[in-house]
Amino acid sequence: MAMIDIQHISKWYGSFQALRDCSTKVEKGEVLVICGPSGCGKSTLIKTVNGLEPIQEGEILVNGISLTSPKTNLPQLRAHVGMVFQHFELFPHLSVRENLTLAQVKVLKRSKAEAGEKGLQYLERVGLLEQKDKFPGQLSGGQQQRVAIARALSMDPICMLFDEPTSALDPEMISEVLDVMVKLAQEGMTMMVVTHEMGFARKVAHRVIFMDQGRIIEDLPKEDFFGKPHTERAQQFLDKILVH
Amino acid sequence: MYDFDFDVIWRSLGYLFRDGMTFTLMLTTCAMVGGIILGTLLAMMRLSSYRFFSAPAGLYVNMTRAIPLLLVIFWCYFLLPYICGYVFHELYKISPKPIGDLLIRIFGYQVQDGTPLRIGAFTSSVITFILFQAAYYCEIMRAGIQSVSQGQMGASYALGLNYWQTMFHIILPQAFRNMLPVLLTQTIILFQDTSLVYVLSITDFLGAASKVAQRDGRLVEMYVFVALIYFVICLFLSYLVRCLQSRIAIIR
Ligand SMILES: Nc1ncnc2c1ncn2[C@@H]1O[C@H](COP(=O)(O)OP(=O)(O)O)[C@@H](O)[C@H]1O
Ligand SMILES: [Mg+2]
Numbered sequence: 001m002a003m004i005d006i007q008h009i010s011k012w013y014g015s016f017q018a019l020r021d022c023s024t025k026v027e028k029g030e031v032l033v034i035c036g037p038s039g040c041g042k043s044t045l046i047k048t049v050n051g052l053e054p055i056q057e058g059e060i061l062v063n064g065i066s067l068t069s070p071k072t073n074l075p076q077l078r079a080h081v082g083m084v085f086q087h088f089e090l091f092p093h094l095s096v097r098e099n100l101t102l103a104q105v106k107v108l109k110r111s112k113a114e115a116g117e118k119g120l121q122y123l124e125r126v127g128l129l130e131q132k133d134k135f136p137g138q139l140s141g142g143q144q145q146r147v148a149i150a151r152a153l154s155m156d157p158i159c160m161l162f163d164e165p166t167s168a169l170d171p172e173m174i175s176e177v178l179d180v181m182v183k184l185a186q187e188g189m190t191m192m193v194v195t196h197e198m199g200f201a202r203k204v205a206h207r208v209i210f211m212d213q214g215r216i217i218e219d220l221p222k223e224d225f226f227g228k229p230h231t232e233r234a235q236q237f238l239d240k241i242l243v244h
Numbered sequence: 245m246y247d248f249d250f251d252v253i254w255r256s257l258g259y260l261f262r263d264g265m266t267f268t269l270m271l272t273t274c275a276m277v278g279g280i281i282l283g284t285l286l287a288m289m290r291l292s293s294y295r296f297f298s299a300p301a302g303l304y305v306n307m308t309r310a311i312p313l314l315l316v317i318f319w320c321y322f323l324l325p326y327i328c329g330y331v332f333h334e335l336y337k338i339s340p341k342p343i344g345d346l347l348i349r350i351f352g353y354q355v356q357d358g359t360p361l362r363i364g365a366f367t368s369s370v371i372t373f374i375l376f377q378a379a380y381y382c383e384i385m386r387a388g389i390q391s392v393s394q395g396q397m398g399a400s401y402a403l404g405l406n407y408w409q410t411m412f413h414i415i416l417p418q419a420f421r422n423m424l425p426v427l428l429t430q431t432i433i434l435f436q437d438t439s440l441v442y443v444l445s446i447t448d449f450l451g452a453a454s455k456v457a458q459r460d461g462r463l464v465e466m467y468v469f470v471a472l473i474y475f476v477i478c479l480f481l482s483y484l485v486r487c488l489q490s491r492i493a494i495i496r
Contacts, residue, residue, distance in 0.1 A: 079404030089399035103403035137495035
């Protein structure tokens with residue numbers, strides 16, 4: 001059974017169709033990289049996986065649980081699907097420590113002490129233990145994104161979704177975030193990553209998806225994606241981002 | 245030449261502050277707390293994507309803001325007892341025993357004879373000001389909620405928090421802090437507006453002063469004093485707003 005199973009989904013914003021009959025699978029322990037031009041539906045696709053964006057057609061199974069079934073307890077499912085956003089979305093009115101523990105306490109019903117211990121343990125893993133009492137606004141972008149990753153990991157997720165985690169960062173901070181993600185991938189976390197960091201894709205991805213205008217037009221193993229000729233559209237795009 | 249006698253203020257100070265100002269401050273505080281709570285709920289309703297919630301909240305806010313406060317004060321004071329009396333009587337007819345007992349317990353009110361419920365001037369003005377101010381607080385909180393980025397909501401949902409947890413722990417705390425200066429400014433307006441209850445012959449600060457003024461024939465002295473006190477208190481509150489603003493602001 002695949003960890004994430006996306007079957008023929010379509011999504012409309014009003015009359016605008018953002019996703020057209022998209023299907024793909026992510027096996028347990030697999031890292032899937034999604035790329036494509038801006039506005040092609042990458043964020044939309046990744047947000048459907050934890051139900052942040054509802055779909056109108058098709059079916060999504062996460063760890064065998066259907067997202068479209070009205071019986072599914074969506075908050076409970078989301079609690080076990082970690083998500084990291086382009087703009088970090090740490091809660092600015094809460095300290096780093098509170099950011100890490102809030103959902104553990106409110107959703108997973110862990111005790112404050114247990115949640116704190118878990119949170120700090122992941123904070124240490126991303127190398128920011130000394131920052132535990134600071135507020136998000138006092139951290140650099142790269143540090144904020146690493147806290148955001150620690151926050152997601154504190155929930156003991158079964159898979160992680162990343163939506164352009166490095167594209168809002170200054171260049172010198174990109175690698176500190178990618179390092180954390182590479183380590184995570186090497187430890188066997190199931191990951192779905194929207195990114196244009198092809199170095200990251202080469203290093204840890206198992207498969208790469210290329211999207212355009214709401215469609216998945218290539219879905220290939222990494223070796224094929226970086227080795228074989230492409231559809232014209234994908235080749236144009238890759239030429240653009242790889243030229244620099 | 246009118247000869248002033250400011251000693252009247254000194255003599256009536258106890259009455260003015262112990263009776264009058266206490267009432268004014270109590271009314272302001274209750275109306276602020278109640279108004280902000282009701283206003284926040286209305287704001288959440290107004291922002292709902294379900295018309296079932298947003299439409300009535302919008303109607304309520306727009307209507308309330310279109311009616312003069314003085315009118316609402318009169319209405320509530322004179323009509324509320326009858327409306328409550330009627331509603332309770334109808335409820336009583338449905339299930340006599342529990343409702344009757346409850347009303348006697350809470351209000352000391354014998355519902356059987358269907359007389360108006362005696363609400364009292366204070367309760368009536370508190371209800372009036374809560375209902376009225378809620379409309380204004382609602383608009384402030386609506387702007388406050390909208391000032392929090394959509395991504396915060398997404399991040400909170402993504403962690404598994406539900407709508408109420410998201411509102412309570414993530415969105416509202418930020419909305420409050422962003423809107424604190426405006427909320428307190430609205431409260432200063434409320435503080436001044438409470439003086440309108442004097443039309444119900446209630447002894448608020450202005451009411452108390454006006455009673456002394458008429459009894460002793462010292463209108464000028466008393467009204468100058470009242471104006472001065474309102475001015476000083478509002479000045480102090482605005483100063484407080486500025487201090488709080490910098491202390492409570494979210495670090496960005
Ligand atoms: N909330 C929304 N309402 C309407 N259209 C939207 C909304 N969100 C995204 N879109 C549209 O859907 C398309 C895909 O958006 P998105 O998934 O954010 O693209 P990407 O992340 O690949 O840049 C875009 O054309 C965008 O304008
Ligand atoms: Mg995007």
